[in-house]
Amino acid sequence: MFTRIDHIGIACRDLDATAAFYRRVYGFEIAHEEVNEEQGVREAMLEVNGTSDGHRTCIQLLEPIRADSPVAKFLDSRGEGVHHIAFGTPDVRGASADVREAGVRVLDAEPRRGTSGSAIAFLHPKDCGGVLTELVQAPEAADPT
Amino acid sequence: MFTRIDHIGIACRDLDATAAFYRRVYGFEIAHEEVNEEQGVREAMLEVNGTSDGHRTCIQLLEPIRADSPVAKFLDSRGEGVHHIAFGTPDVRGASADVREAGVRVLDAEPRRGTSGSAIAFLHPKDCGGVLTELVQAPEAADPT
Ligand SMILES: [Co+2]
Ligand SMILES: [Co+2]
Numbered sequence: 001m002f003t004r005i006d007h008i009g010i011a012c013r014d015l016d017a018t019a020a021f022y023r024r025v026y027g028f029e030i031a032h033e034e035v036n037e038e039q040g041v042r043e044a045m046l047e048v049n050g051t052s053d054g055h056r057t058c059i060q061l062l063e064p065i066r067a068d069s070p071v072a073k074f075l076d077s078r079g080e081g082v083h084h085i086a087f088g089t090p091d092v093r094g095a096s097a098d099v100r101e102a103g104v105r106v107l108d109a110e111p112r113r114g115t116s117g118s119a120i121a122f123l124h125p126k127d128c129g130g131v132l133t134e135l136v137q138a139p140e141a142a143d144p145t
Numbered sequence: 146m147f148t149r150i151d152h153i154g155i156a157c158r159d160l161d162a163t164a165a166f167y168r169r170v171y172g173f174e175i176a177h178e179e180v181n182e183e184q185g186v187r188e189a190m191l192e193v194n195g196t197s198d199g200h201r202t203c204i205q206l207l208e209p210i211r212a213d214s215p216v217a218k219f220l221d222s223r224g225e226g227v228h229h230i231a232f233g234t235p236d237v238r239g240a241s242a243d244v245r246e247a248g249v250r251v252l253d254a255e256p257r258r259g260t261s262g263s264a265i266a267f268l269h270p271k272d273c274g275g276v277l278t279e280l281v282q283a284p285e286a287a288d289p290t
Contacts, residue, residue, distance in 0.1 A: 002193070004202070048232070053194060081274070129166065129226070130224050131226050
């Protein structure tokens with residue numbers, strides 16, 4: 001059901017500077033950039049490697065675009081650093097139902113729009129050992145509506 | 146130089162319970178378990194997916210085995226959650242030199258022993274946007290001495 005680590009989400013105050021750091025130090029290039037108004041972030045996906053399920057694993061950099069966004073609040077309380085991790089699944093709706101059945105609170109009753117039109121759902125970090133966890137279905141197969 | 150996300154290191158208070166959670170909810174199995182006396186942790190590697198460089202990406206669970214270990218201190222100050230991320234490289238010694246050259250403090254002057262005899266080096270989180278970052282060379286090719 002969960003076939004890859006899709007990405008690691010990292011909260012930063014300056015997306016361009018942080019992307020430049022990852023490029024300069026590690027050689028990771030920006031594969032995609034967008035603004036997600038709903039989540040209140042500007043984000044960049046940096047590709048690191050391909051995965052055995054035919055997708056890839058990325059570093060996702062997140063910069064808040066407003067002070068009341070969850071990422072802005074995270075930066076205020078914890079500072080820059082890892083914000084969440086994301087597992088890839090071919091079926092985010094079914095995966096969310098299974099995870100809920102296993103006793104984990106799914107924060108999104110319906111999958112919502114993630115990067116590049118992916119379908120995503122977040123799990124409650126208190127039910128996941130302190131780890132904010134995202135489930136993501138890649139855009140090719142995504143049908144969030 | 147950096148060809149995969151090798152693992153995500155997660156600090157927990159109860160390794161067995163946390164491994165059982167990852168198995169039950171996501172289906173990730175323990176690929177390897179060991180005690181690292183030097184780092185003061187008991188750890189488990191849970192395999193998630195294969196990678197395009199011929200290795201794999203894992204979740205690494207870390208439980209402190211003594212109160213003065215870095216992971217114990219992390220748990221005291223931050224609670225359970227993501228502790229570090231690790232990038233895989235075929236040459237941890239060369240990668241450490243390059244990263245140091247790029248102005249990032251490498252915490253280990255010489256690579257030390259990681260999981261299953263891998264060779265690892267940690268980077269200063271303050272130089273990496275708040276992310277404790279590990280460089281890891283897989284055991285097949287590792288020669289830390
Ligand atoms: Co994400
Ligand atoms: Co590690």
